[in-house]
Amino acid sequence: MIHIVFNEADTGVLNKAIELDETLHGRVVQIKDDYAVGPLTDIYTGEGMQARKNWWAHVLAGGDYDGKANDGSADDCKTIAEVVGELRRNPGEILWIWAAQNKHDVSGYYWLLYYVKEFQGRVFILYLNNLPFISEKGNIFYPSRLHTIPPKEFLKAKKLARPVTLSEFEVDPDEWARLSDEDKGVRILEGGKKLVQYDYDFYDADLKRYITTDWQKAGKIIAQFLSKNKHTTGDAYMLWRLKLMITAGEYDIQGELKNMKDFEVKSKTGAAEQANQ
Known part of the structure; x- marks a missing residue:
């Protein structure tokens, strides 16, 4: 067997x-x-x-x-x-x-x-x-x-x-x-054996909810996402998505953009102030 x-x-x-x-x-x-x-x-x-x-x-x-x-x-x-x-x-x-x-x-x-x-x-x-x-x-x-x-x-x-x-x-x-022919990047189970597909940025909006105005290690942000979010995937995938957001200039960063423990992230100061006005 x-x-x-x-x-x-x-x-x-x-x-x-x-x-x-x-x-x-x-x-x-x-x-x-x-x-x-x-x-x-x-x-x-x-x-x-x-x-x-x-x-x-x-x-x-x-x-x-x-x-x-x-x-x-x-x-x-x-x-x-x-x-x-x-x-x-x-x-x-x-x-x-x-x-x-x-x-x-x-x-x-x-x-x-x-x-x-x-x-x-x-x-x-x-x-x-x-x-x-x-x-x-x-x-x-x-x-x-x-x-x-x-x-x-x-x-x-x-x-x-x-x-x-x-x-x-x-x-x-x-x-x-x-599913293979659809050329999408994320698959979600709807029930039974039914899979539906979304683009590679499917998790991005939810991940952003765990980024605050305070500095947090990337590992902490991803851990919160994995423990609290309805739909999750592997931490390696989420680290990749987080890095893409940072390199696009969406967030402030301190430290080296490598492993999850190597850098911290927070909302951009200007964007946070604008959101609070």
Whole structure:
């Protein structure tokens, strides 16, 4: 059994669940790219893959994750090639895709189907869509991330595994192709498996709400956005957007425009005074 997850934290909690139930025994594989942001055009061609890699290199340049796009640590194509190889060599092997109700997991699921369509009947989905679980404190909650589910609760979740249907193998890749052709930069989950797309500046207006007239570290601004905003994405993406606003002259800055801890930001003095008049 091969388990696919889309977040590093999910890997840890699923491995703990496997320790509790030998019927789940298998290898846990993480798809590392965040397909909820960035270009998707020709995503399955060499040219499209390189364009996406170049985009990530640009986004991460000069920040906390500088160089990660080119260091080989997030090579999903290599990862999925190894998985496909295992499935071809062992006809008895099966694949379980674990996804919670969030744009990151759902986008990863759509991306993945292209590579495993030849194994219809051996590919299972566990989509935790609006399903209640019991927290460590005994409260009922509806998880949007797999890693928030206690390991023992995964033993209940495994009962939800079902084969990806022939219809899904036909319809979902078409939906992903449609999204890819739109050439947008941000994907948001509306419900179920329905993704809608927006331009790269989708989060900008909300991020600006956390920039005040007082100096704040970039990391603090981004942390507030991530903890309080309805729609969020990775901190690397938000650092990139914040830097673009600063280089456009929208805000005052002190420090070096590099990592989140290296510089502080505040509203321009003139703009703040004008707003208060």
